[in-house]
Amino acid sequence: MFVDQVNIIVRSGDGGTGCSSFLREKFIPLGGPDGGDGGKGGDIILETDPSLQTLFDLRYQKINKAEDGRPGRGKQMTGRSGKSCVLKVPMGTLVKDEVSGELLVDLKNKDQQFIAAVGGRGGCGNARYKTSSNRAPRKFQTGFPGEKMKLILELKLLADVGIIGFPNAGKSTLIAKISNARPKIADYPFSTLIPNLGIVKMDDFSSFVAADIPGLIEGAHEGKGLGIQFLKHTERTRLLVHLIDFSIASDRDPLDDYKTIQKELKSYSQTLYEKPQILVPSKIDHPEAEEKLKQFEAELKNLNPNLFSISAVTGSGIPELLRQIQSQLHELKNSPDQ
Numbered sequence: 001m002f003v004d005q006v007n008i009i010v011r012s013g014d015g016g017t018g019c020s021s022f023l024r025e026k027f028i029p030l031g032g033p034d035g036g037d038g039g040k041g042g043d044i045i046l047e048t049d050p051s052l053q054t055l056f057d058l059r060y061q062k063i064n065k066a067e068d069g070r071p072g073r074g075k076q077m078t079g080r081s082g083k084s085c086v087l088k089v090p091m092g093t094l095v096k097d098e099v100s101g102e103l104l105v106d107l108k109n110k111d112q113q114f115i116a117a118v119g120g121r122g123g124c125g126n127a128r129y130k131t132s133s134n135r136a137p138r139k140f141q142t143g144f145p146g147e148k149m150k151l152i153l154e155l156k157l158l159a160d161v162g163i164i165g166f167p168n169a170g171k172s173t174l175i176a177k178i179s180n181a182r183p184k185i186a187d188y189p190f191s192t193l194i195p196n197l198g199i200v201k202m203d204d205f206s207s208f209v210a211a212d213i214p215g216l217i218e219g220a221h222e223g224k225g226l227g228i229q230f231l232k233h234t235e236r237t238r239l240l241v242h243l244i245d246f247s248i249a250s251d252r253d254p255l256d257d258y259k260t261i262q263k264e265l266k267s268y269s270q271t272l273y274e275k276p277q278i279l280v281p282s283k284i285d286h287p288e289a290e291e292k293l294k295q296f297e298a299e300l301k302n303l304n305p306n307l308f309s310i311s312a313v314t315g316s317g318i319p320e321l322l323r324q325i326q327s328q329l330h331e332l333k334n335s336p337d338q
Helices: 171-178 227-234 254-268 287-303 318-333
Strands: 005-011 044-048 063-065 085-089 093-097 103-107 113-117 148-155 161-165 196-201 207-212 239-245 277-282
Touching: 005 085, 005 113, 044 093, 044 103, 063 085, 103 113, 113 148, 161 171, 161 227, 161 254, 171 196, 171 207, 171 239, 171 318, 207 318, 227 254, 239 254, 239 318, 254 287, 277 287, 277 318
Parallel strands: 005 063, 044 085, 161 207, 161 239, 239 277
Antiparallel strands: 005 148, 044 113, 093 103, 093 148, 196 207
């Protein structure tokens, strides 16, 4: 199950109590205080795991507690530190304070760690309080409490390319054709209910990550359809590939579809709307579909000259599209704004 937001409570471990002890050893009279310090409480650590693509594992793990530090012992023995609790999250996870709404960290790098709650410090044993005027202190410290926080974990997928378009535009078929992703493909709307990530490998051994974003419809920015739930996953992409259905089975107006999707992107985020796009008339695998494209081609090029028609079924136009994607990603990588 794809889960991209969870609310959790984290509680680091308390520090162990310091020990009040006096040395009792043969032939050493008046041995003095020898109580050791308590151990440090365990931390709560969030760590990215490249193999994860969802926050599902944390959905039912609402309360996460690290181990308390152990008490100190005689002979100035420090108590054992509590074990830290390491929570694995996907790359692209935003960590927010539930109370203030503040963004604490953006975990987007491989094996990146963030200490969400620091374990409490162990208390001092009575050996720490020995002075020239107080040779037999009985004073000791209790351990310091750990931290408790309510967190919101929000996943925004990391992908170089986001494939967008109306339901049934051919997004799943395309990503299955060009990458290692194996999404559900069916001939009805909203067959894709979760974003699918796939790695596209080029002939020169370079690669990029593409994401198939579930179908958008009019009003998506207000939550209609699958709406805003998945629009946010396009925010981290560097390039958008916008598919428009030109199949003979579709009676939709391609220009209206294009304008509707653009409106939804702009209503959701100006930054998202301004991302570079490649316009892709899809399902051009029939002479009538080709004729339909010729009717709209001039107007579409007027709206976006970066136009590449394809058929994911026959493979027509896909090599040219991939080369264009690779070229634009290279330009964006070397751009001063990136």
